[in-house]
Amino acid sequence: MFVRQMLFSDVDRVYEIVCRSLEEGYLREVFLYFIGGWPSGQLVAVNEFGQVVGFLSGARLDQDKASVPLFAVDPAYRKKGVGTRLMEEFSLQVLMDGMQYIQLEVKDTNAGAIAFYKKAGFYPVAYLDGFYNGGGNAVRMVRSAQGNS
Numbered sequence: 302m303f304v305r306q307m308l309f310s311d312v313d314r315v316y317e318i319v320c321r322s323l324e325e326g327y328l329r330e331v332f333l334y335f336i337g338g339w340p341s342g343q344l345v346a347v348n349e350f351g352q353v354v355g356f357l358s359g360a361r362l363d364q365d366k367a368s369v370p371l372f373a374v375d376p377a378y379r380k381k382g383v384g385t386r387l388m389e390e391f392s393l394q395v396l397m398d399g400m401q402y403i404q405l406e407v408k409d410t411n412a413g414a415i416a417f418y419k420k421a422g423f424y425p426v427a428y429l430d431g432f433y434n435g436g437g438n439a440v441r442m443v444r445s446a447q448g449n450s
């Protein structure tokens with residue numbers, strides 16, 4: 302498995318993973334917007350057969366901070382270290398592009414993702430009531446892009 306930058310030709314497969322993974326509805330076009338805005342912040346994980354099995358879409362929040370608006374691994378490939386590899390590569394990219402921190406929001410009911418982020422060194426900094434349009438609260442989590450410190 303390796304991680305590379307997301308291409309426009311990956312978007313159909315990435316969107317398929319989104320539909321299988323995330324409760325909220327997203328438009329496929331959102332990835333065209335992300336690729337256009339920060340190409341090096343969009344990553345995919347590819348298996349030995351050349352199939353995309355996970356992705357991470359980043360966004361620049363400000364000069365010092367990046368966020369992770371969308372991130373998912375195909376259900377059949379979870380708990381095999383794919384998400385960890387994506388987050389590690391993303392952290393390097395954040396540093397290379399001059400930012401120091403990663404901040405993200407996760408649904409307070411998404412225990413699996415919260416456990417993943419905690420293991421990756423993120424810590425909660427705020428609880429956001431009614432953060433999601435369709436209802437639901439978020440936990441805001443932050444980490445240095447340099448790792449668990």
Ligand SMILES: CC(C)(COP(=O)(O)OP(=O)(O)OC[C@H]1O[C@@H](n2cnc3c(N)ncnc32)[C@H](O)[C@@H]1OP(=O)(O)O)[C@@H](O)C(=O)NCCC(=O)NCCS
Binds near residue numbers: 382406418
């Ligand atoms: C969150 C997500 C991307 C993690 O990807 P992954 O490839 O399964 O993660 P990893 O295999 O690298 O997991 C690393 C560690 O995180 C923790 N972890 C991951 N998924 C977990 C789960 N469902 N429950 C508890 N801990 C979990 C474990 O400690 C795991 O280490 P272990 O396998 O040695 O126990 C994946 O679960 C996913 O796509 N979820 C649905 C979409 C989603 O919720 N995205 C985030 C929106 S904010």
